[in-house]
Amino acid sequence: MEATTVLEMDIRREGIIPTIQAVQADSGRSVRCHIAGITDIDGRARIYCKKPSGKETYTDATILSSNCITFELTDQMLAETGNTLGQIQVLSANKNITTFKFKIEVSENKIMQSSITSSDDYKALIEALRKIERFDPIEITNEEIDALASEVSM
Template identity: 35%
Template sequence: MADEIIRDIFVRNRGLPVRIDYVQGTNAVPLKFQFRDYTVPSGAAARIYVKKPSGKEVYNSASLSGNTVTVQPTTQMFAEAGEQEGQLQLTSGQKLLVTFPILFRVERNLISESAVESTDEYGVLLQLIGDAEKAVASANDAAGKASAAAGKADRAAEAAGSAGTKAEKAAEAANTAAGSASSAASGASQAAGKASAAAGEAAEAAKRANDAADKIDGLLDGSAYTELENKVNAILKKMAGTITTE
């Protein structure tokens, strides 16, 4: 594309040095580097390091797509006129690749020659610090959540223990009630037996009472008396006969 500066990068042999011309204090045109003799691992990270004529440094992140690294220059990267060298850095886990030096020839910017003060720029380090701070914050948040979860677990365990105690007491009360019910049933059975016996005795007493009443009725109407009188007269007759014979 017309708005990019594209260069091929070789890492197996130095070959011809890579040169890029740029204007001081500008940052509009991206730099695109294509690796030709090396396959960039998936998940790798790309960075660019530049050392300016004054000795000040720029160390920033770059974007990576396949085997192509794209660098978006910053104002500080080319803040000083003159020749300066830079290198691309690729990291993948414990593996590290650094390219041969790239020569940047920075031409003076007459319009704003003194408008930009050259300083060190460590975008990568700032990013790493930011990532570390986020990681610490995330870890603290996770620790807080873990502590809260542990507290809830302790309260749940305490509640479970209390519930277990209540359940044991309820089971004990149920067993006691069952025993009382069994005793009551046994007592009721015994009472029923006694009631049945009492009913038999009452029936027998009623029979005897009826017999006595019949006898009383006989005496009252004279039938029983007449029968007794007849028996006495018969005995007297027998006695009289016996006396006369002798």
């Protein structure tokens, strides 16, 4: 499972800052970036990010074609809520080009920061526990296990 954001940038001018929206602590997000105004990306590409706290990341990207790269939004890129600013650096044997900045808007992940403290908010969990409680754990049979498994998967 992966969510891919398509980013379009022009290496020749800054323009409007492209924005990627993501949720804190997600691990299944990637970016495919089409870079206009550049020819033959044939070396390496790297992503530099500066988080709201000032901490930085520097990550390798994968070159897909002469003007397209892809990269994962790493756990460190998404570690802090707020606006993380990034740039793409394209390197070859004797030249390098850096894009203008892009922004990653990192939204707070309410689920990752919570714990199960109130059963009223977890109706699916309560229902699963209710189904399990109908069976006597001491005298449970294989038929009861199979019945429970089929009920829980419904």
